[in-house]
Amino acid sequence: MNQQSAPLAPGRQRVALMQPYFLPYLGYFQLIAAADHFVLYDNVQFIKNGWIERNRYLLEGEAKWFRIALAKASHTQHIMERRISEGFDLSELLNKLDFAYRKAPRRSEMMTWLEALLTPAADSIAALNERVIKACCLLLGIETPISRASALPVACESASQERVIAIIRTCGATHYLNPIGGGHLYQAEAFQQAGITLELLGATLPPYSQGSSHPFVAGLSILDALMFQAPEAVGEWARLGEIRRA
Numbered sequence: 001m002n003q004q005s006a007p008l009a010p011g012r013q014r015v016a017l018m019q020p021y022f023l024p025y026l027g028y029f030q031l032i033a034a035a036d037h038f039v040l041y042d043n044v045q046f047i048k049n050g051w052i053e054r055n056r057y058l059l060e061g062e063a064k065w066f067r068i069a070l071a072k073a074s075h076t077q078h079i080m081e082r083r084i085s086e087g088f089d090l091s092e093l094l095n096k097l098d099f100a101y102r103k104a105p106r107r108s109e110m111m112t113w114l115e116a117l118l119t120p121a122a123d124s125i126a127a128l129n130e131r132v133i134k135a136c137c138l139l140l141g142i143e144t145p146i147s148r149a150s151a152l153p154v155a156c157e158s159a160s161q162e163r164v165i166a167i168i169r170t171c172g173a174t175h176y177l178n179p180i181g182g183g184h185l186y187q188a189e190a191f192q193q194a195g196i197t198l199e200l201l202g203a204t205l206p207p208y209s210q211g212s213s214h215p216f217v218a219g220l221s222i223l224d225a226l227m228f229q230a231p232e233a234v235g236e237w238a239r240l241g242e243i244r245r246a
Contacts, residue, residue, distance in 0.1 A: 008036075008175060014199070015173035017041050017149070017164060019079060020129035021051040022068060023136070023221040026234070027203030030241035031179060032133075033142045034201055037171055040133070042080040042126040043150040052079060053125055055221040059100040061214025066093055066221075070125060080126040080150050090118055097223070103211050104227035113139075114223070136222055140235035161186055165194045175199055177243065188246040197245065204240035 008014055016035035020042055021028060032038045046052060054067035069088040073081070094115055101107045117135050122128035126148075134146060154166045164186070168176045176191060180200040191198040207216040208229055217224075225234045 012174040013037065013172065014175040014177050015039060015168050015171045016177040016201075017167060018179075019044065019050075019052060020126050020133065021055070022053055022125070022129050023055045023132055023223050024051060025055070025203075025219050026205055026222055026225060026237055027179065027201075027219075027241070028133075029136065029140060029142060029222060029238040030203055031177065031201055032137060032144050032146070033140075033238045034241060034243060035144050035177055037173065038144050038146045039149050039152070039167060039171065040126070040130055040146065041149045042130075043078050043148075046075075046077055046079045046082050048075070052129065053082075055223075056219070057097055057100055058210055058217055058220055058224050061210075061212050061217070063217050063220060064100070066096055068093075068125060068128065078150075080124055080148070082125045084122060084125060084128065090115075094118075101227045105211075106227050106230075110223065110226050139226070139231045140238050141232070142235070142238055161190055165191060165196060168196050169194065177201055178246075179203070180244075183246055186246070191246075199243050200246050202242040202244070204237070204242065206237055206240070 013036045014034065015037045016031045017039045018028065018031060018041055020040040053070050054065050056063045057066050069085040071083040071085045094111065098111050117132060122131065149167060152167060152170050154163065154170050164176065175197045177199045178186065180202045183200045186198055188198045205218045208225060210216060210228060
C-alpha cells in the first residue's frame with residue numbers, strides 16, 4: 001500500500017516523533033515521508049547500544065555493526081547532551097565501509113557523499129544525526145519539515161505518553177504516527193481524549209540486489225540500499241508502508 005494515496009483532509013496534520021538515529025534504515029524514512037512534520041526526540045535519555053550511535057552494514061552477506069564513538073558520560077544524559085569522542089577515527093569507519101562495498105555499483109559516489117557529510121565537526125551525536133537524516137531526505141526527495149523536540153515549548157519533563165501528547169498538541173497536529181513495532185507503548189484512548197488520532201506505520205522493505213548470491217538482508221542502514229540503487233528508486237520506496245489506525 002502506498003501511504004501517500006490517502007492524505008489527510010485539509011486542516012488536519014500528521015506528526016511523527018522518533019529519536020535521532022544514525023543513518024537509519026528505510027522504514028525510518030517511510031515514517032518521515034508519511035508525516036507532515038517530523039520531530040527528532042533528542043531530549044530523552046540516551047540508551048547505549050541502540051540505533052543512535054550505530055547501525056548495520058553488509059559484509060560478505062552478513063550484517064555487521066559500524067558506529068560513531070561517543071565520549072564517556074553519565075547514563076542519565078539526554079541524547080542531545082552526548083558528545084562524540086575526541087578519539088573517534090572517521091577514517092577507520094570510512095575504510096571499513098569502503099572495503100565492504102568495494103563491489104557495489106554506487107560505492108564511489110556514496111563514499112564521497114558520506115565522507116563530506118561526516119567530516120564537519122558536530123557538538124553532539126544528536127546534531128550529527130540531524131545533519132545526516134536531513135541530507136538523506138534531500139537525496140531521497142523527502143520534503144517533510146524536521147525539527148527538534150528540545151526546541152519546542154513543552155513543559156512536561158517525563159518521557160511518557162503524556163509528554164508525546166503534549167508535543168503533538170504543540171505542533172498543532174491532529175494525528176500522531178508511530179512505528180507499528182512501538183504501538184504497545186501507547187493507548188489509543190488517551191490520544192483520542194486529547195483530540196489526537198493514533199496511527200501506526202508498518203514498514204515495507206522491498207528486496208533488492210546486494211551484489212552477491214547470499215540471501216537478502218533487510219533492515220540495514222539506508223546506506224546499503226543507496227550503495228546498490230539510485231536515490232530516485234530508494235526515494236520511491238520511502239513512499240511505501242502501510243498506515244492503519246491504532
